[in-house]
Amino acid sequence: MGRTGRYVESVVGGEKVRAYVPSPLPPVPAVDAGQFLSLYDRARGAVGRLDGVTTILPSTPLFLFMYVRKEALLSSQIERLDHLAQLVGLQPRAQHPLPFPAFSVRF
Template identity: 40%
Template sequence: MTRVTGAYAVIKTHDETVRAFVPAPLPPAAPVLDPAAYLARNRLAEVALARLTGMAGLVASSEWLIYSAVRQEALLTSQLEGTQATLTDVFDDEAGLAVTNADDVEEVTNYLQAFKFVREQLHAPTGLPISLRLLAEAHRILLAGVRGAHALPGSMRTSQNWIGGTRPGNAGFVPPPADRLAEVFGDWRLWRLLPNRHSAALWQSLH
């Protein structure tokens, strides 16, 4: 099934003309997503989750199962920003040992702290729901004391950024222009308030 997920806006930034991706409004409408097309994949995902749940019952704490996985995810995500930390560096830092690339490790640690914060908020009876405020607070934690601390942590950016490459022209991905962020996030916020007709997590993620 071919679906249009967005369009490109031609912008000029850092003396270069590039294409920034702007996602289509939510929910997707062309064509309408048929949940039946993903039932087989959803069943596989549910089986995998059931196996993981079974494994969790064999250990004293389910946190042990996700400890390394969460740190590996934090490491890989931080590498998108150019960090050079390794999993061993993260473990050494948590054990109180000296690391040579403290700044890179701090970025990974911030990711872990942001993940913990969001998880606690979503599980707490009076915690924040998935919302712009939750994203802003997580963003504030992510950028605390690291290379992006000057970039207004907890606020929407006011300049163009990019992912991968050394400049916008050779970037792997150029996010929406700063002047479109209010529109994009506003659309996402309104979509979050719509009644969800399907409970399957895989189907929801595709929206």
């Protein structure tokens, strides 16, 4: 029997069918939610801090654009897509040092 349930074959109206039967609750062994709760608390705290920052920003769309642009650059570094960096309007490395020296962008 699987952790979430099992399939039971039966015949209905002369036709063979499979029915899914879920496992009884609570599961055995019990799910340890402790490790997930600490991650959940950290995520909620991060979202709360981000929400707090948006109240003091002069322009929320400009703030978001900055991070979207940064993410596009990092993705292009990882995937070695040099043209993506040019598409988002970034200049060569000499003018804008990269946050991760292990990756390089070729122009």
